[in-house]
Amino acid sequence: xxxxxxxxxxxxxxxxxxxxxxxxxxxxxxxxxxxxxxxxxxxxxxxxxxxxxxxxxxxxxxxxxxxxxxxxxxxxxxxxxxxxxxxxxxxxxxxxxxxxxxxxxxxxxxxxxxxxxxxxxxxxxxxxxxxxxxxxxxxxxxxxxxxxxxxxxxxxxxxxxxxxxxxxxxxxxxxxxxxxxxxxxxxxxxxxxxxxxxxxxxxxxxxxxxxxxxxxxxxxxxxxxxxxxxxxxxxxxxxxxxxxxxxxxxxxxxxxxxxxxxxxxxxxxxxxxxxxxxxxxxx
Amino acid sequence: xxxxxxxxxxxxxxxxxxxxxxxxxxxxxxxxxxxxxxxxxxxxxxxxxxxxxxxxxxxxxxxxxxxxxxxxxxxxxxxxxxxxxxxxxxxxxxxxxxxxxxxxxxxxxxxxxxxxxxxxxxxxxxxxxxxxxxxxxxxxxxxxxxxxxxxxxxxxxxxxxxxxxxxxxxxxxxxxxxxxxxxxxxxxxxxxxxxxxxxxxxxxxxxxxxxxxxxxxxxxxxxxxxxxxxxxxxxxxxxxxxxxxxxxxxxxxxxxxxxxxxxxxxxxxxxxxxx
Numbered sequence: 001x002x003x004x005x006x007x008x009x010x011x012x013x014x015x016x017x018x019x020x021x022x023x024x025x026x027x028x029x030x031x032x033x034x035x036x037x038x039x040x041x042x043x044x045x046x047x048x049x050x051x052x053x054x055x056x057x058x059x060x061x062x063x064x065x066x067x068x069x070x071x072x073x074x075x076x077x078x079x080x081x082x083x084x085x086x087x088x089x090x091x092x093x094x095x096x097x098x099x100x101x102x103x104x105x106x107x108x109x110x111x112x113x114x115x116x117x118x119x120x121x122x123x124x125x126x127x128x129x130x131x132x133x134x135x136x137x138x139x140x141x142x143x144x145x146x147x148x149x150x151x152x153x154x155x156x157x158x159x160x161x162x163x164x165x166x167x168x169x170x171x172x173x174x175x176x177x178x179x180x181x182x183x184x185x186x187x188x189x190x191x192x193x194x195x196x197x198x199x200x201x202x203x204x205x206x207x208x209x210x211x212x213x214x215x216x217x218x219x220x221x222x223x224x225x226x227x228x229x230x231x232x233x234x235x236x237x238x239x240x241x242x243x244x245x246x247x248x249x250x251x252x253x254x255x256x257x258x259x260x261x262x263x264x265x266x267x268x269x270x271x272x273x274x275x276x277x278x279x280x281x282x283x
Numbered sequence: 284x285x286x287x288x289x290x291x292x293x294x295x296x297x298x299x300x301x302x303x304x305x306x307x308x309x310x311x312x313x314x315x316x317x318x319x320x321x322x323x324x325x326x327x328x329x330x331x332x333x334x335x336x337x338x339x340x341x342x343x344x345x346x347x348x349x350x351x352x353x354x355x356x357x358x359x360x361x362x363x364x365x366x367x368x369x370x371x372x373x374x375x376x377x378x379x380x381x382x383x384x385x386x387x388x389x390x391x392x393x394x395x396x397x398x399x400x401x402x403x404x405x406x407x408x409x410x411x412x413x414x415x416x417x418x419x420x421x422x423x424x425x426x427x428x429x430x431x432x433x434x435x436x437x438x439x440x441x442x443x444x445x446x447x448x449x450x451x452x453x454x455x456x457x458x459x460x461x462x463x464x465x466x467x468x469x470x471x472x473x474x475x476x477x478x479x480x481x482x483x484x485x486x487x488x489x490x491x492x493x494x495x496x497x498x499x500x501x502x503x504x505x506x507x508x509x510x511x512x513x514x515x516x517x518x519x520x521x522x523x524x525x526x527x528x529x530x531x532x533x534x535x536x537x538x539x540x541x542x543x544x545x546x547x548x549x550x551x552x553x554x555x556x557x558x
Contacts, residue, residue, distance in 0.1 A: 053452045076454040084452040095320050095445055098500050102445070111439045111455055145500060161449070 004067030006031050006169050006201040007052060012061035014047055021047050025061070025225045031168075032199040034191060036212045039222035040245050045205040046087065048222065049171045052203065053084040065169065080108050083162035083170045087177065088155070099149065099157050100142040103129050106161035132164035133157075135190060151178035159187070163194075170194070172204040176211070188215040291525050300411045300531065303422050304517050307411075307478045307487070310429045312513030314471045315492035316505045317437075320444035323468060324489050325375060326363060329382035330472045331484040333359040336385035337473075338406060339392025349421045353473040359385060360469035364462050409480030409532030411521075418477060425474045432467045440464055441502045479532035490539035491516065497550035512542050 007029040015021040022044040029035055039045050050056050052063060054075045063070040065078045083106070104110055107125055133139045136156040141149065146157065155178045162170060170191070176184040192215045194200040206212050209219060221228040221240055228240040291297055318327055337355025341348045359381055366377050393406075405413065414422070439460050443450040451457045468488070475484040491513035492505065499505030519542075520535030527534075 050452075055448065055451055076456075079452060079454040082452070084449060086448050086452075088446075093320070093322075093445060096496060096499050096501075096505060097445065101501055105442045105445065105449075106453065108454070111442060111453070114434045114437060158449075 003031060004064070005029055006033070006066060007203065008064040008067075009052075010061050010064075012048075012051070012058045012063070014044065014051065014056070014058050016059075020059075020224060022051075022058075023224045025222075027220065027226055027229075029201055029203065031201055032195050033218070034195040034202045034216045035204070036209065036216040036219045037203065037205045037222050038207065038209050038219060043223040043244070045222055046173050049084070049173050049203065049205060050086070052169075053082060053171050054079050080165070081168045083165060083167035085158055085162045085170075085172045085175055087173050088158065094147060097146045098142070099138065099144050099146050100129060100133070102146050102157050103132050103160045103164050106132070106164040108165050128164050128166070132160040135163055136160045137186070152180060152183060155179060156183070166198070168200060170200055170202045170204075172202065174205055174207070176206065176208075184211060188212060191215065287522075287526065291522055294525065296412050297521060297525055299414065300521065303414050303419055304411050304478060304521060304531075304535075305514065306422055306426050307474055308491075308513040308517040309510060310426050310471055311475055311487040312491040312509040313433055313506060314429065314468055315488050315490075315509050315513070316495070316502070317440050317444065317464065318468065318488050319492040319496065320441065321464065323465075324485060325378050326360065326465065326468060327472055327485045327488045329363065329378035330356050330360050330469045331476060331481050332382045333385035333389075334473055334476055335389030335393070335406070335481055337389070339389035339396075342396040343392045347417065347421075349418055349473060349477065352476065353421075353425070353470055355385070356469040356473045357466045360465040360472075361462055364465040405480070406476070407480050407482050408530050409476065409478050409483060411478045411531045414477065422474050422477065425470055429467055429471055429474075432463065436460055436463060437502070479536060483532050483536045486536040486539060487513070490536070490543055494539070494543050494546040497546050512539070512546070516542055 005028040007027065009025055009027045012025040013020050013023050015023075025044075025048070037045050037048070047056065051058055052065070052070075054070060066081065068074050068078060070078055104125070107128065109116075109125065130139065130142075133142055136159050138153065138156050138160060141153065141157075146154065149157065155175070159172075159175060162172070172191075176187060179187060188211070191202050191204065195202055195217075204212070204216070213219070216232075218229060218231040219236070220226050221230070221236060221244055223244045227243055228236050230236045318324060334352045334356040336359075337352035338348055340346065340355060341351035344351075363374065363378055363381060366372055402410070402413075404410075439450070439455050442453070442455060443457055443460060447457060471488065472484055475487050479487050491509040494512040495505045495508035499508050516539035517535050520538040521531060523529055523538060524531040524534035
C-alpha cells in the first residue's frame with residue numbers, strides 16, 4: 001500500500017471566476033519533501049498557504065492532507081499536525097510575554113482548560129519547548145520579554161512556536177524576513193535537516209530562489225496556478241520566468257546545481273528589479 | 284488609623300458592601316487582562332453605556348434590572364463582535380453607533396418612567412452600598428459563570444490576543460471564542476455597573492491590568508498582579524468613601540488611578556536604575 005501524499009491539491013480556485021486569486025491549481029507534495037514556492041507579489045502564495053493551513057476554504061476544488069479531506073469536521077485534527085508561520089507584518093501586539101511562553105503557545109496542549117494542568121505533568125512539555133528554542137538557537141533568551149527582542153529574534157521565536165509541536169507539515173510564509181544572511185542559511189539548513197531526519201514536509205514561500213535552491217527538493221513557480229514545478233537538477237524555462245514576472249526580467253544563470261538555472265550561462269544580466277529572479281549568489 | 288479600621292470593619296453598611304465589592308473586584312481584574320490584551324477598552328465603554336437601554340427596558344416593562352441589563356448588554360456585545368466582520372464596518376465605528384443608539388433608547392425609556400422608580404445617580408455612578416439580596420444572588424451567579432469561562436478559555440483567549448492568525452491555524456475556534464469573550468465581558472460590565480455605575484465601569488475593567496502591565500511577564504503573573512491592584516483599589520476606595528462620605532464607585536476608581544500613577548512612576552524609576 002502506498003503512502004498518500006502529505007499535500008494533495010486538486011483544481012483549486014480561490015476568488016471569483018472573473019478575477020481568481022488562484023485558479024485550477026493542482027499540486028502533490030510527498031512526505032519529507034522540502035518545497036519552495038516562488039512567484040511575484042499578488043501571485044496567491046500566502047493565500048495558498050493559508051488555505052492549506054485551514055484558515056480559508058477554496059471556492060472550488062479540494063484539499064487532502066495526509067490522505068484526509070480538509071473540511072470543517074477534520075480541520076482541527078489536521079491542524080494539530082501542522083506548524084504555520086505567517087507574515088507578521090508588524091501586527092504582533094504589545095503584550096508582556098516571556099519568549100518561553102510564546103513558544104509554549106504552539107503546543108497542542110496549551111489551550112486546554114486550566115484545571116487540566118493539575119492532573120498532567122509538564123516535564124515533557126518543558127523539554128519540547130527547550131528543544132524548539134535550541135533548534136532556533138534562542139535558549140539563552142527564554143526568559144526575555146518578547147517585545148524587547150529584535151525583529152530577527154522575534155521571527156526565530158515564532159518559528160520555534162511553529163516547530164514545538166513537532167509538526168508533520170510545516171508551512172512557512174517568508175520565514176527569512178528580518179533574518180540576516182547567516183541566520184537565513186542556518187534556517188534553510190535546519191529545515192533541510194528536519195525533512196531528512198524527521199521526515200517533516202516543508203512548504204516555504206520565498207522570493208529569493210537563489211537563496212533556497214541548494215536546500216529545497218523542488219521549486220514551484222506560482223502565479224494563480226503552478227506554472228512550473230522544477231525538481232532538483234531541472235531548469236525553469238525562460239518563458240516561465242517571463243509569464244510570471246513580465247517581459248522586463250533578465251535571467252542570469254549561475255551553475256548547474258541551482259534549481260531553475262540553466263546549466264550553461266547564456267544570458268547576461270543588465271537590469272535589476274526587486275522581484276525579478278536575480279541575485280543568484282552561488283559560485 | 285487602627286480606630287478608623289475598627290470603625291470601617293464594624294460598619295454594617297460597609298460589611299454588606301464588602302463581599303459584593305470584592306467579588307466584583309476579582310472578576311473585573313481577571314477579565315481586565317483580556318480587555319487590555321484584546322484592546323477591548325472601547326467595547327467596555329460601549330457596552331456599559333448600552334446597558335442603559337436594558338435598564339430602561341427593565342423599568343418600562345417592570346422586569347428585574349440586572350438580568351434585563353445583562354441580556355441586553357450581551358446581545359449588544361455579540362452584535363459588536365459579528366457586525367464589523369460581516370458588514371465591513373470598523374469595530375470602533377460599530378461600537379460608537381450601538382453605544383449611542385442604545386443609550387438614546389435607554390434615556391427615553393427611563394425618562395418616561397416616574398422619578399421614584401429609578402436611581403439615576405446610582406445607575407450612572409454606581410452604589411454598592413445599596414445591594415439587595417436579589418442583586419447579591421445575581422452577582423454571585425454571574426461571577427461563577429465568569430470564573431468558569433476563564434478557567435476554560437483563558438489560555439485560548441491569551442493565545443488569540445497574541446496572534447489571532449496563528450491561534451486559528453493551531454486549531455482554536457477563534458470566531459466562536461471571540462463571541463464568548465465579548466459575551467463574558469458584557470456580563471462582567473453589567474455586574475460592574477452596580478459598583479461603579481455606567482460612567483465609571485470601564486475604569487474597573489482597564490485600570491487593574493494597566494497597573495499590572497508594567498510588572499507582569501506571564502499571563503498568570505499579570506492575573507495575580509491585576510487581582511492584587513484591584514483588591515487594593517476596591518478596599519482603599521471603600522475606605523475613602525467611608526471616611527469622606529464620597530460616592531463608593533468614584534472613590535474606588537480614583538484609588539485605582541492613584542495606584543496606576545504610582546505603578547507607572549515605580550516602573551520608570553526601576554528602568555532608570557537599570558540603565
